[in-house]
Amino acid sequence: MNEQQRKEMGSIQQPEQDKTAKDKPLKEKTTEDFAKYFETTYQPPSLKSAKKRGKEDVSVHYDFEIPEDLKGLGNGKKFLIRTYGCQMNEHDTEVMAGILTDMGYESTSDQKEADIILLNTCAIRENAENKVFGEIGHLKSLKREKPDLLLGVCGCMSQEESVVNRILQKHQFIDLIFGTHNIHRLPYLVKEALFGKEMVVEVWSKEGDIVENLPRERKGNIKAWVNIMYGCDKFCTYCIVPYTRGKERSRLPEDIIQEVRQLAAQGYKEVTLLGQNVNAYGKDFEDMTYGLGDLMNEIHKIDIPRVRFTTSHPRDFDDRLIEVLAQGGNLLDHIHLPVQSGSSDVLKIMARKYTRERYLELVDKIRTAMPNATLTTDIIVGFPNETEEQFQETLTLVEEVGFEGAYTFIYSPREGTPAAKMQDNVPMEVKKERLQRLNAVINHQSAQAMKKYEDEIVHVLVEGESKNNPDVLAGHTDKNKLVNFRGPKSIIGQIVPVRVTKAKTWSLDGEMIEAVEVK
Known part of the structure; x- marks a missing residue:
């Protein structure tokens, strides 16, 4: 692999002539292997490279281990992870906390006690990025007080070249930057950051394999997140997730079922199946036909009181899934079904690949099978060139479906997405006014739905x-x-x-x- 190829990959690659470390199972890799794997020359993440969907098979590893020489690295030290964004980030934080705990670190909520602080970031909206950079600024004084404090930035923001370059140029007190595909590399990255003389940056634009037996520190023992797949292949024109999280990669059914059974045995009362596009689960399997409906049908048999899933895409919400959910029992009929817009024209520009009519047909199917189903949604207002008539279509769809809740947002352009290049002639004051009108309708419907529960x-x-x-x-x-x-x-x-x-x-x-x- 030459220098140009390495740059296009947007990651820190192992030299082509040395394949020994790459080919070893995870448990056989040594610190020396990973030292070879990690190059000193920084290569930025690349959204352009992330658009390229590799044809390579995704390997599943069951042999993750922390090397003996790294297990006691955190003895007597504490860590703090601040999490921004979606449930997937919460899940990733649990994994990172598990890894650090196995390395000897203890968790703390007091940043003054922490020896490691990681910011697990979200890139889906500009406001989320601004919060992170604000926090980075606040941590600068703490770093001055504690020079040995290790500060790291990880998660989806780290997959953006502009973000990494901004940190390199303006926040050089940050010690560690890594992305969403190499969390299992955390022990080695921490060691490099602690003992190296330069900022450690390792971000893979090409998504990695699936590592099954990563340690995890869950919050409490009541509700649990269970990741069933990674990535998204939908490429909605406004969304950065397919670039920061990579292609769709489904975990094997037996691994998921085993995890849910273990959670049931441990006394958990609720699990939520997670995926960036959860009901695309199984579509990447080449050797079998198996989808989310089939998986939930198996989980339906497990003795755990409540099972949810999020977030779904209307395009992949099939009849099999509806049939299984209609069984009830521990499969709950609260469904989060993002619509984003009520206008077919806007949906087309968003590349959602369904129409207003198709969405309403799906809602009708769900309500026919589950008459008492509760629906919530996501909606974007002020998409580039959205007209008042198109916004009105969103309002009428909200009323027709009767959503009992919604996450509503003003469109936020994300660098590297097609929508960011679109001309936008909707003034901000118009966008804010539309958001207020939409929220008024949502709030009214939520209040009306809640009213039905009085005395029940x-x-x-x-x-x-x-x-x-x-x-x-x-x-x-x-x-x-x-x-x-x-x-x-x-x-x-x-x-x-x-x-x-x-x-x-x-x-x-x-x-x-x-x-x-x-x-």
Whole structure:
């Protein structure tokens, strides 16, 4: 591989003439192998390279191990990971926390105690990036006070060349930058950052393999995220995710099922199956026909009370999945189904590959199979050149579907995506006004939906104390409605019956029914 090829790959590659380290199983690799793998010459990540979908098979590794000489590297030290963005980032944080714990580090929430601080970043909107750079600025003074503090930036922002170059030029006190495809390399990267003299940058534009047995430190023992696939192949014109997360790569069904069974045995009450486009699961399997519906049909048989999934794409929401979800039981009928726009013309420019009519047909199928299904969604307003008539189509679709909640956003251009090159003649004040009108409709529909629960009994998975009052407990219903009520701390982690006494726009107040035995 010559220098130009290496640059186009956008990653730090092992020299072509030395294949010994590359070909070894993970558990057989030594620190010396990875020293060869890591080149001192920085090569930036490349969105252009990330667009190229490789035809190579994705390997699945079950042999991850932390070398003995790195296991005690963190003894007596502490780490802090700040997470921005989606549930996938939360999942990645759990893995990184597991790796650092196995290296001897202890977790802390106090940055002044931390010996390592990692910022696990999100690139989906400009505001998310601004928050991270603001935090980087705040950490500069802490770095001055503690020169041995290791500061790292990882996650989706690290996959953007402009971001990495900005850090290199303006924030040279950062010690470590790595991306979304090489989290399993964290032990080696930490060692290099601790003992090397230069900033460590390792970002792969080409997505890596699947490593199955990575350690994980989950938050609590009530609800768990279970990643079932990585990446996205949809290439919506506004979205950076296919570039930062790579192509769709599905985990094997048996590995996922085993993980869910282990969580059930450990007493978890709820699992959420994760994927950037979760209902495209299995479409990359070449040797079998197996989709999300088939996977959920297997998980339906596992003794765990609640199973959810997120985030789905209407284009891949097939009849088999609807058929399986209609069985009910532990398969919940709260479905998050991002529509993004109610205008077929806007959807076409977004490259969503469905129309308004197709989306409404899908909603009708879901409601026919599951009459009580609760739908929530994502919506973007102010997409380049969106007209008032097209925005009105979004409002009417929201009303027709009856969404009970939505994540709503003003369009944020992301460098490297096709939409960022589009001419945008919608003034910001118009975008903000449209967002206000949309939110008014969503808030009204949510309040109306909540009103129906007054005096009804709902079953709440108690997750802990309310954020606003430690004397109040909080949890969610099977339809993902937040409920606050008073009760003993001993019921945290259980599913209990609660009578709703007051409905608010986004939450419910209630009182626990002590006479009914908790689940």
